[in-house]
Amino acid sequence: MHTRERILKAAAEMIAEDATTTLSVRAVAARAGVSTGSLRFHFPTQRALRDEVLTRIYQHFIPDDPIRDSSRPARDRLVDCLRQVLAAAGVGDEARTAWSAVYQQFIAPEPSAKVRTAYRAYERVSADRVEYWLGVLADEGALPREDFAPKVQFLLTVLNGLSVQRALPSGESVLQAETETLYIAADAVLGSGSP
Structure with missing residues (x-):
């Protein structure tokens, strides 16, 4: 699995466990097994990460949105x-x-x-x-x-x-x-x- 996908999978798992969780760079990077620099390379801001994760979740659960x-x-x-x-x-x-x-x-x-x-x-x-x-x-x-x-x-x-x-x-x-x-x-x- 590519780094970007590992990051998105880790973030989605964190949201699935607790919808109120804040996707902190350190927590997501640790869960994905990547460095914070690598996470920032793929997602320069927490908002960019959260937006991409939510987009994927909604596309999966509501494909005809x-x-x-x-x-x-x-x-x-x-x-x-x-x-x-x-x-x-x-x-x-x-x-x-x-x-x-x-x-x-x-x-x-x-x-x-x-x-x-x-x-x-x-x-x-x-x-x-x-x-x-x-x-x-x-x-x-x-x-x-x-x-x-x-x-x-x-x-x-x-x-x-x-x-x-x-x-x-x-x-x-x-x-x-x-x-x-x-x-x-x-x-x-x-x-x-x-x-």
Whole structure:
């Protein structure tokens, strides 16, 4: 196995063991059995390493990820990806059950170090996925390559709000209003006139 592949395998194993792990140069190099200089040669920054590992993980587990279909407009692909997250939460009773579980696990208990750590892990996995989508779109030129943290937080906040809305009783078409909101959010993140 080539050095680059050994590094990626070691980093992926570390993420599989603990999604909240920080891929430090020393830890990944030690696990891969390479020098830190060799790791830096292949991945000059921790972000470059993390981005490549996440790309491979998502390509493996979600081979038909809509974000990769560059024949479609960026905003439609981003909305489809956001819609996938909401689909996992369900609608009506299913959404109420999901939010009840979140409440019981993270809101009802005293915010101990254990609860905070568990929530940060949950939040980090979600943020990494959204950041991955934005990175793919940035690589295509649909938005500037920048610190995506504010945009990721915005999109996660929109998703949280919409998932709560799915759990609440409503007389209107939740899905129609949700789609409109997702397009507004995508446009805000991508900027007007996005491809």
